[in-house]
Amino acid sequence: MSSLRTRARDGDRNxxxxxxxxxxxxxxxxxxxxxxxxxxxxxxxxxxxxxALVADLQLERPIALLPPDRPQRPKGARWAGVxxxxxxxxxxxxxxxxxxxxxxxxxxxxxAPVGAGGAGGGVxxxxxxxxxxxxxxxxxxxxxxxxxxxxxxxVADATIYPEYAVLTVPVDGSPGxxxxxxxxxxxxxxxxxxTRDADLPLVDLATIDARTALGLVxxxxxxxxxxxxxxxxxxxxxxxxxxxxxxxxSNDFGETGYLEARPDGSIxxxxxxxxx
Numbered sequence: 149m150s151s152l153r154t155r156a157r158d159g160d161r162n163x164x165x166x167x168x169x170x171x172x173x174x175x176x177x178x179x180x181x182x183x184x185x186x187x188x189x190x191x192x193x194x195x196x197x198x199x200a201l202v203a204d205l206q207l208e209r210p211i212a213l214l215p216p217d218r219p220q221r222p223k224g225a226r227w228a229g230v231x232x233x234x235x236x237x238x239x240x241x242x243x244x245x246x247x248x249x250x251x252x253x254x255x256x257x258x259x260a261p262v263g264a265g266g267a268g269g270g271v272x273x274x275x276x277x278x279x280x281x282x283x284x285x286x287x288x289x290x291x292x293x294x295x296x297x298x299x300x301x302x303v304a305d306a307t308i309y310p311e312y313a314v315l316t317v318p319v320d321g322s323p324g325x326x327x328x329x330x331x332x333x334x335x336x337x338x339x340x341x342x343t344r345d346a347d348l349p350l351v352d353l354a355t356i357d358a359r360t361a362l363g364l365v366x367x368x369x370x371x372x373x374x375x376x377x378x379x380x381x382x383x384x385x386x387x388x389x390x391x392x393x394x395x396x397x398s399n400d401f402g403e404t405g406y407l408e409a410r411p412d413g414s415i416x417x418x419x420x421x422x423x424x
Contacts, residue, residue, distance in 0.1 A: 154195045158402030158421075163211050164189045164198045165396075165404060166379070171205045172307065173314050175328040175339045179305030179385050180348075183394055190404050190419065281331075282310045282365055282380070287358040290331055294353065297335045301354040304344055305385035318344065349386040356384060360413045361393050368397040372405030373420040392416060 165186055172182040185201050192198045202211070280286035290313055295301050304316040304326050312332045319325040324346040327338035365382050369375055377397040384393055391411050398404040408416040 156192050156195050156198055158404070160195060160198055160402075161189050161192060162398050162402035162404055164192075164201060165398060167202055167205070167207055167211055169379075169381075170208060171202070173312075173330070174206075175314075175342070176205055178316055178326070178342070178344060179307060179383050180387060182307070183383055183385075186396065187406065187419070190406070280311070281308050281313055282362055284358040284362065287356075287362065291353050293331070293335055302350040302352045303384075304348070304350060305383060306351070306353060307381060307383045309381045316344070318346075318350065348388060351384055351386045351391050353384065356391070356393075356411050361411065364393060364395045364407065364409055364413065368395055368405075368407075371395075371407060371418065371420070372397050373422075374399055374403045374405050376400075 168177075168182060168185050168189065171177060172179070177185070189198060189201055192201070281290060287308070290308070291301050294303075294315070298317065302317075304318055306316070307314045312330060315329045315331060315335075316326045317329060317338070319327055319341055322341075324343060325341045326344040327341050329335050329337035329339070361382060361384070364371070365380055368380055369377055372395075374397040377399045379398045380396070382393055382395045384391065386392065392408055393411060394406060394408045396404070396406040403421040405419055405421040407418045407420075410416065
């Protein structure tokens with residue numbers, strides 16, 4: 149029987165990150181906490197460290213790779229590893245390759261109606277096809293729909309997957325509270341209100357250069373050394389030092405990595421997958 153001191157594998161870390169993604173999408177944590185826990189999971193060395201990251205979450209299903217609860221106290225999650233300067237050398241091909249590919253508009257976002265007659269008076273939401281939100285057209289549609297629904301395009305944070313997005317928006321008149329919205333071709337929500345740091349700046353999604361941001365996402369396999377990624381998403385937020393974009397990628401082999409950049413594409417930090 150494995151113990152909490154058992155060394156973690158890449159597959160264990162990947163399973164844990166998937167569980168954190170699901171919990172974030174359900175509103176169990178905000179973008180900053182999701183990013184911090186994910187970064188910690190990517191560097192965890194034992195199963196105990198991984199288990200501590202989800203101990204307070206409601207999981208849709210148990211993570212089979214983690215051991216059952218033990219009488220001993222799990223070790224606290226810790227950060228490990230540093231950014232090596234050589235990691236930045238791997239960015240050149242990934243981002244450059246992505247920029248070349250993203251220069252041509254994509255037709256992935258389509259306007260196919262679903263259903264009829266909703267609470268909005270019979271106007272069916274637009275369906276953004278898979279990968280649509282990772283195109284300039286799909287990202288632009290998200291911004292337009294956010295403006296049409298809420299009258300503004302500012303958010304506390306936004307996590308954007310290829311087929312859907314999760315947005316955290318402050319409650320009007322209560323900057324220390326926020327509500328979660330889900331976007332799948334139409335804005336669903338809000339969910340129950342939660343607390344947020346009222347001193348943290350908001351981010352205006354309308355000011356984000358979609359081609360630059362999505363170029364980082366498209367270049368993730370090369371930049372993060374994650375071949376054939378099955379999961380790619382980006383988080384847009386501001387923790388007090390200016391808007392930033394965090395890009396995450398993982399694949400079925402448990403290889404994961406992430407990077408942080410400014411909206412103009414300048415790289416802040418890179419944490420690529422490191423082969424054993």
